[in-house]
Every structure is written in C-alpha cells, then in structure tokens.
Amino acid sequence: MSMQYVSCHIGIVMSLFLGFQTMDASLNVQHVPGFDVAGVVVKVGSDVKKFKEGDEVYGDIAEFAIAAPKQIGTLAQYTVTEEKVLALKPKSLSFEEAASLPLALLTAQTGFEKAAFKPGQSVLILGGAGGVGTLAIQVYPPESC
Secondary structure (H helix, E strand, O other): OOOOOOOOOOEEEEOOOOOEEOOOHHHOOEEOOOOEEEEEOOEEOOOOOOOOOOOEEEEEOOOOOOOOOOOOOOOOOOEEEEHHHEEEOOOOOOHHHHHOOHHHHHHHHHHHHHHOOOOOOOOOOOOOOOHHHHHHHHHOOHHHO
16 A cells, blocks of 8 residues: 555545556556545645644535546545535534435435425335435425425
C-alpha cells in the first residue's frame, strides 16, 4: 500500500488511496468504487470554509454519478471530495448508520419528486424492508397521504 497525496484547494482529504483496476485495463487508470461515505476530516484545502480537521461528516461523493463518475470512491480507508457533497454527521448516528443513508435517501426522495404525486393520492411502497423502501416510507410527505 502506498500513500497518494492529493493537492486540492477545494477538497477535503479523507484518503489512503487503495486502487482497483477498472474493467478496461487499457485505460491504465486506478479506480476506487463507492459513493456513500462517513468519516472524520483529516485535511482540508485552503478554500474549504464549511469544515475543519476533526469534523465528523457524511455524504454521497458522486454528485453526478452517471454523467461524470469519479475515479476516487469511498470503499477505501480514506477518500477525497468537495465540501459541497458533505454534511456534518448527526451526533445521534454512528458512522455506519450515517454512511448507509445518502444514496438510499436520495433515491427515495428523487423517486417522489419525479412521480409528482398530488395531494390526496395514495402510494403503495413495495419492498419497504430494503434501504430505499424503508426510507421512502419515512420521507413520504404526510400531507400527500
């Protein structure tokens, strides 16, 4: 394992770079999968205003996962990302709980936004025992029931 240092003025460093080869070895690039993250900020860039070293944060580092996938993911001991995709971790949540929320919660919320339900409509949520379904039940707007 080798440490890769990243110079970034807007970034937040949480990263020991553990590389995985991409599916296409001819690209000759390293790739670390993963989007959801929870951790402690160990270094910040000079332009970072929202966080400081030692802050406990969580988020989904893939702001545009399909259109612009990142090569530095979260399935590593450390990662690097922009401050705009992170939030302070609620003290009531463990790191594991916080890391399990971002993508599933965003998926549930986006589903409701795209469905454009109108007040008075009923919704049946199937698969309510999984990550997205469980959160969909919790975030479904009560005024719509």
